Amino acid sequence: MANHKRDIEIKAFADHQVITQPNPLRKVLRRLKEKDLDDPIARAEKALAGLSGEFKNWMTVEADRLSAAHATILQNGFTHENCEELFRAAHDIKGDAATFGYPSAGAAANSLCRIIEHAPELAEVPSDLIAHHINAIQAIVRERTKLDTVSMASELSRQLRGVADEFLMKANRDRPEHLEAILAPSLVPGD
Amino acid sequence: MFRIDFNKLRFLVCDDNPHMRRILRTLLHSFGAREVYEAEDGATALEMYSHYVPDIVITDWSMPIFDGLELAQMIRQPESKGNPFAPIIMLTGHSEKRRVTVARDAGVTEFLAKPISAKGLYQRILNVVANPRPFIKTKTYFGPDRRRNTSNAYIGPERRVGGEAEVLQQPSLLDKARSTV
Numbered sequence: 550m551a552n553h554k555r556d557i558e559i560k561a562f563a564d565h566q567v568i569t570q571p572n573p574l575r576k577v578l579r580r581l582k583e584k585d586l587d588d589p590i591a592r593a594e595k596a597l598a599g600l601s602g603e604f605k606n607w608m609t610v611e612a613d614r615l616s617a618a619h620a621t622i623l624q625n626g627f628t629h630e631n632c633e634e635l636f637r638a639a640h641d642i643k644g645d646a647a648t649f650g651y652p653s654a655g656a657a658a659n660s661l662c663r664i665i666e667h668a669p670e671l672a673e674v675p676s677d678l679i680a681h682h683i684n685a686i687q688a689i690v691r692e693r694t695k696l697d698t699v700s701m702a703s704e705l706s707r708q709l710r711g712v713a714d715e716f717l718m719k720a721n722r723d724r725p726e727h728l729e730a731i732l733a734p735s736l737v738p739g740d
Numbered sequence: 741m742f743r744i745d746f747n748k749l750r751f752l753v754c755d756d757n758p759h760m761r762r763i764l765r766t767l768l769h770s771f772g773a774r775e776v777y778e779a780e781d782g783a784t785a786l787e788m789y790s791h792y793v794p795d796i797v798i799t800d801w802s803m804p805i806f807d808g809l810e811l812a813q814m815i816r817q818p819e820s821k822g823n824p825f826a827p828i829i830m831l832t833g834h835s836e837k838r839r840v841t842v843a844r845d846a847g848v849t850e851f852l853a854k855p856i857s858a859k860g861l862y863q864r865i866l867n868v869v870a871n872p873r874p875f876i877k878t879k880t881y882f883g884p885d886r887r888r889n890t891s892n893a894y895i896g897p898e899r900r901v902g903g904e905a906e907v908l909q910q911p912s913l914l915d916k917a918r919s920t921v
Binding site: 565572578589594596599600611641652655730733 | 742763769772802827832836854858861868885
């Protein structure tokens with residue numbers, strides 16, 4: 550860990566201060582030598598590949614958590630806590646699924662996150678729309694090992710996104726800030 | 741070209757998802773890091789931040805109790821006893837531009853949208869280690885300079901007002917903080 554004294558310099562301006570200091574982490578940097586063949590990124594990718602045997606189980610756990618959150622809503626209604634849990638479960642799949650080798654499940658989860666985030670009233674979203682997203686994610690995870698399901702999974706998530714976007718654009722026609730967010734491009738290519 | 745001695749860095753990873761924490765731990769250890777502390781919510785992360793004084797924080801956004809955004813805001817308290825300057829990398833499933841702006845305004849140093857990759861994480865860490873930005877303190881903001889490029893073209897309401905600089909020498913806040921730990 551870098552641990553050395555730092556002298557902070559503060560330049561005061563009319564409405565702000567600019568605070569600079571010697572780089573506290575400079576001691577962990579070293580110039581790359583020509584003969585240095587070590588590749589930390591390749592090493593990390595290899596380690597990640599070593600975890601891949603666990604990804605199917607992890608993805609099943611994530612998909613089951615989503616289904617459980619949905620079941621709680623069906624049983625106890627759209628309370629704030631229930632909706633939060635549904636969003637967090639979908640949001641985790643959105644972020645993790647591609648790393649675990651299930652990009653189409655991630656895309657379907659992203660579509661579900663958009664519904665939860667931008668629907669004026671989640672209780673008024675057609676119940677089939679939410680259920681179809683969750684069923685699709687479960688099916689993609691369950692059938693992942695069949696090669697012929699890959700393109701079907703991709704088409705399924707694409708179709709869901711189309712239906713969800715159509716619903717969101719109609720539901721938010723009087724809410725320009727949500728419309729803008731719905732139509733804004735993602736930072737992640739292929740989202 | 742530079743290389744980072746990861747074994748000299750102390751990381752704090754905050755994510756409520758145990759699978760993502762495992763992924764992050766695996767990546768950081770593979771890079772060479774030895775000290776990786778983990779928290780599953782913002783409140784625990786804040787406690788660990790004060791206790792372990794990490795060099796770099798990697799946090800998720802959406803978490804129970806308080807989220808990654810609030811964690812960043814709590815770390816970026818200029819008058820706090822802890823180190824308010826540590827680089828914060830926000831690793832999140834949020835992938836909208838407006839989210840980047842909100843994270844930036846909370847004092848986040850780097851933003852990394854999931855899905856995570858070894859290359860993306862390494863580059864963000866290299867960037868915060870090799871290219872630290874000065875900190876800016878205004879009435880409403882304390883954090884890394886939000887301008888990555890210098891431009892005089894901006895004339896909007898958030899334009900900083902210049903004027904003659906007055907340079908004040910201050911004792912290191914971090915040294916003060918560490919002496920109290």
